[in-house]
Amino acid sequence: MSGSAVERREDVMVLQRYKLQIASHFVAQTGWTAEELANLMEVPPDRTLGDLALPCFKLAKTMRLAPPVIAQALAQDLQTCTIVHHAEATGGYLNVRLTRETVTTDTLVHLRSNETVFQDARGAGQTVAIDLSSPNIAKPFSMGHLRSTVIGTALANLFETSGYKTVRINHLGDWGTQFGKIIVAYRTYGDEATVSANPITELNRLYVQFHEEANERPELDDAARAAFKRLEDGNEEDLTLWRYMIDVSMKEFEKTYRLLGTKFDYNLGESFYNDKMDAVVDELREKGLLEESDGAEVVQLGETMPPCLIRRSDGATLYPTRDLAAALYRARHFHADHLLYVVGGEQRLHFQQVFAVLRKMGYTFADACEHIAFGLMRMGGKKMSTRKGQIVRLQEVLDEAITRARAIIEEKNPHLQNADAVARAVGVGAVIFNDLKTYRLHDIDFTMDTALAFDGETGPYVQYAHARTCSILRKAGVLQAGPSVEGWVTSLPNTHAEDAVDDATWYLTLTLQGIEAIRVRAIEERDPSLVAKHALDIAQAFNRFYHDCPILTSDGELKAMRLALTDAVRVALLHAMTWLGIEAPSEI
C-alpha cells in the first residue's frame, strides 16, 4: 500500500534488528559501528527498490570514496547474510531486499510472543496524573470538549501499556465568575419551571442572554462578580442554586460518557480546591513571591511572561490560583511523577505561568508538568463560542452518527445480531476516530459529513477490517475472544516455500510489525494520532491481502501462515482500537 507505514519509513523494532544484522557486515570495511550504520539505514521511497537502503553519502566523507563506489563494495559484503535475498547499488544507495519467508516467520513469532509489542514496563512504578475532558457545569458538552476527552483517554490507555499507573481526573469547570453570571441571569430573567424542564439548554440560554445584555449594560458584569464573591463567601441561597446546576449537568454528562465509554478515577471540580487555596496564597506570601498590583495580588514572572494573577482586587480567587492548588494536590496526594493537562492550545500561556509559579515556589515537580495542547474545534472557520451560543452539541452528533450507522447496517447486513449495539459502536467509533486521527495541535473545522464519514480513512474502516479478520477466523474455527496470547493461531509454517509471501502478504507483514514502535512513539510524543494512522495502515494492508490472497480455500502451511497473519492483524487492530477508546465488534 502506498500510504503504509512501510513507505512512511517508520523506525520499526523488528526492522531495527535486521538493520543491525546487516550493518554488522559493513563494520570492517567502513570503520563505522553497526549502530551508526543501522541509524543511517532507511526504507526506500519506492518499494520496488528494496526493503531497506543505506545511503552512502555520509560514509563518503570518512572513507574518501565516491558514494556509488562504496555502495558497490558493500553489496559484496552481503553475499553471506542469510536474511538478505538480494543487494545492489543504485547510485549512492545500497538497496537491500530481505528474505521474505524468514522475516515473515520471525515477525509472526515475535508478534505472538507479545513480550514487548503491545506492552512493556518502561513506566513501571511511575504514576501519571491526567487532566482531561473537564467540561463546564451549566453548559452543553460540545464537540470542543470531545477532543480533550478522547485524547486524554487514549493517552491514559497508552501510558498504561507501558506499565504506568494513571490517574484520570475530570477537572470540571464548576467554579468561577461564570456562575455569578448565571446566578444573576437566573434571578433577573430566569424561570424555575422552564429551567427544570430542560436544565442545561435553559441555563445556557440564560448565559448567552446575559452576555448579550452585558454588552449594553456593563453594570451586569459587576453584579456577576459580586454574585460570585457571595458564592465564595458561602451564601447558602446561591450555593443551593449552584449545587442544582452541578447535579443536572452531571446527569447529562454521564449519559454522554457512557456512550463514549469514558471513565474517570476522580471527578474533582475546581470547587474541590476552594479550601486549599488559602494555603497556596499564604505560601506564596511567605516565600515573598506575592506582590500587590492595582489592588490585585500577583506573582511577577520576569521579562518573558506577564505576571500571574493570584487574587482579584475584591479578594476572590482566579483560575491560576485553583490550578496551583490542584497541581500541589495531584503531586502530593496522587504522588504523580508526571502531570499532564489535556487542555486546548489557547491556554498555553496560562499553563506556562502556572508551571513557572510552581518553579518559583521551589517545586521540582514543575518540570514534570506538561500542557498537552490541542487545536481548536472550529465551525465554518470560526471559533465555537458558548457565549455566543455557537456550538455543536456532542450528543447531537453522536445520535446522528448512530442513526446513520443503523441505516447502513439495515442496508448491508440486515440479519446482524445486536444491530443496535453495533450501530452504537460504529457511530461513536467514527466520531472518536475522526478526532483522534488528526494531529493534536491542528485545528479541526467541524463538518457533520466529515465527522460522520464511514468510508475511507475512518474508524468504521478499521472496525470493518477487524470484523473481517474475525469472520475468517470464525469460519476456520480458530477465533478466540480478546487480545490474549491464547488467541493466536498456533500452527506457524516452518518451511520457506518460495512465493508463499507475495507482495500483499509481505507489505502487510512489514506494516504489522511497526505497531510496536508506533505505540512507544505515541507515548513519547503524547500523540494518539500516530496510533490511529497506523491502524489505518494495517487495515489498508490487510484489505489488500484479503483481496489478493484466498485464506480459507488455501492449503497446508500456506493456509496456516495466512491464518496466523490474519490473527496477528486481528490482535493488532483490537489493541489499537482499545487504546483509542473505540469498540471493536467481531461482526458489523
Next chain:
RNA sequence: GUCUCAGUAGCUCAGUUGGAUAGAGCAACAGCCUUCUAAGCUGUGGGUCGGGGGUUCGAGUCCCUCCUGAGACGCCA
C-alpha cells in the same frame, strides 16, 4: 503591536533523526461481487510543498525574511 502555532492536490490531511521520482482519503471518472462481509479492492486525472533568500553532496523537513490565517497577551475559564 508583542508572543505562540500553523500554511503540502478542488476539500480533509500524511510525510521519524535533512536523503532517491512529495503520498493517502474524500470528491470526479473507469473497472471488480456464482468466490473468506463491496463500510471493500484496482486504475485515471489532479502539485511553483504560501513567496523569496541561505546552509550542503542533498531541503516539504534546518536558519533568516516577508505574506496569510488562527490563538494568546492582568482582575473570564
